Amino acid sequence: MNESIKRLQTNARMSQVVIANGVVYLSGQVPDTAGAPIDVQTKEILTRIDTLLASAGVDRTRLLTANVWLSDPKHFDAFNTVWDAWVANGHAPTRACVTALLMKPGLDVEVAVTALA
Amino acid sequence: MNESIKRLQTNARMSQVVIANGVVYLSGQVPDTAGAPIDVQTKEILTRIDTLLASAGVDRTRLLTANVWLSDPKHFDAFNTVWDAWVANGHAPTRACVTALLMKPGLDVEVAVTALA
Amino acid sequence: MNESIKRLQTNARMSQVVIANGVVYLSGQVPDTAGAPIDVQTKEILTRIDTLLASAGVDRTRLLTANVWLSDPKHFDAFNTVWDAWVANGHAPTRACVTALLMKPGLDVEVAVTALA
Numbered sequence: 001m002n003e004s005i006k007r008l009q010t011n012a013r014m015s016q017v018v019i020a021n022g023v024v025y026l027s028g029q030v031p032d033t034a035g036a037p038i039d040v041q042t043k044e045i046l047t048r049i050d051t052l053l054a055s056a057g058v059d060r061t062r063l064l065t066a067n068v069w070l071s072d073p074k075h076f077d078a079f080n081t082v083w084d085a086w087v088a089n090g091h092a093p094t095r096a097c098v099t100a101l102l103m104k105p106g107l108d109v110e111v112a113v114t115a116l117a
Numbered sequence: 118m119n120e121s122i123k124r125l126q127t128n129a130r131m132s133q134v135v136i137a138n139g140v141v142y143l144s145g146q147v148p149d150t151a152g153a154p155i156d157v158q159t160k161e162i163l164t165r166i167d168t169l170l171a172s173a174g175v176d177r178t179r180l181l182t183a184n185v186w187l188s189d190p191k192h193f194d195a196f197n198t199v200w201d202a203w204v205a206n207g208h209a210p211t212r213a214c215v216t217a218l219l220m221k222p223g224l225d226v227e228v229a230v231t232a233l234a
Numbered sequence: 235m236n237e238s239i240k241r242l243q244t245n246a247r248m249s250q251v252v253i254a255n256g257v258v259y260l261s262g263q264v265p266d267t268a269g270a271p272i273d274v275q276t277k278e279i280l281t282r283i284d285t286l287l288a289s290a291g292v293d294r295t296r297l298l299t300a301n302v303w304l305s306d307p308k309h310f311d312a313f314n315t316v317w318d319a320w321v322a323n324g325h326a327p328t329r330a331c332v333t334a335l336l337m338k339p340g341l342d343v344e345v346a347v348t349a350l351a
Contacts (some may be wrong), residue, residue, distance in 0.1 A: 003234055005181070006178065007207075007209065010207060010208075010209050011209065012201045012204060013197060013200065013201050013209060013211065013212065014212035015209045015210060016211070017211070018182065020209060020233045021138075021140060021233060025210075026210065027211040027212050028211075028213030028214065028215070052136040067213065069215050090161050099214035100216055100217055101190060102215060102216065103190050103193050103214060103215070103216070110209050110213065
């Protein structure tokens with residue numbers, strides 16, 4: 001019970017980043033660009049993930065896992081095109097990708113990652 | 118291969134709690150109050166999560182991550198009202214929240230959390 | 235930033251296995267037998283998970299967590315029959331199981347697990 005937990009961008013609901021026990025956890029990221037094409041939404045959240053990882057002192061070469069939710073399987077190929085270009089060569093995380101309706105209309109993609117601290 | 122894994126409330130299908138490598142993992146909790154209003158279902162599972170965390174020797178101030186599944190986005194606000202009041206001030210976990218049909222009719226919310234051991 | 239991450243079966247998109255910080259992470263496994271009965275699909279991916287765990291030097295007695303996605307709640311009982319028989323007696327992981335449309339037609343089950351390294 002003595003180990004520390006570091007939390008970043010914490011409010012009453014969630015922390016955008018939690019660092020503990022050697023792992024960096026990020027909250028599921030959804031775009032501000034709801035309703036935009038899937039590639040625009042995807043680029044926005046991957047850029048935000050880069051920023052959040054940097055705030056924890058790591059980068060995308062340290063990714064361990066990724067959970068991806070798409071609003072419709074029809075977005076799979078376009079999402080993957082952006083995703084594949086973003087992943088650091090030789091440092092791909094594990095991934096699970098399923099369909100899920102997200103919490104606001106026009107949100108077509110959510111991504112949650114973990115990284116090694 | 119020598120580190121120990123502690124499992125609580127284990128049956129042939131799942132353990133409600135697994136503790137290993139410094140982390141407490143909880144199974145996804147669904148309410149017994151299927152069909153009740155979302156706030157009732159939410160309060161029930163958050164109380165059960167408190168009990169499970171206590172059985173592992175921790176509490177909600179140690180939360181690392183939360184995955185939330187709601188049966189319909191219309192439940193988002195009412196879920197958040199209960200959730201926000203439950204989260205320990207300054208100790209919010211990361212969170213991902215998406216829509217998913219759950220395994221039995223009338224189940225409107227499932228929550229799975231991890232905590233620092 | 236000095237700890238190592240081991241990745242297996244890595245391509246531009248994902249790694250099938252990532253080992254770091256004492257934990258083995260597996261990507262979400264989906265069957266090649268899309269369209270087959272749910273028990274066939276489930277047996278296929280659980281066998282593949284066994285193989286992937288072995289490639290990381292562990293086995294199903296070391297499971298920590300499992301995330302299960304079924305395309306329809308109607309598959310729940312048949313999935314569980316295969317799952318329960320597969321889980322090592324006394325070594326059940328935590329589990330969360332929800333409904334999600336998967337990325338290709340005929341895919342009815344996806345499972346992602348973690349294990350203690």
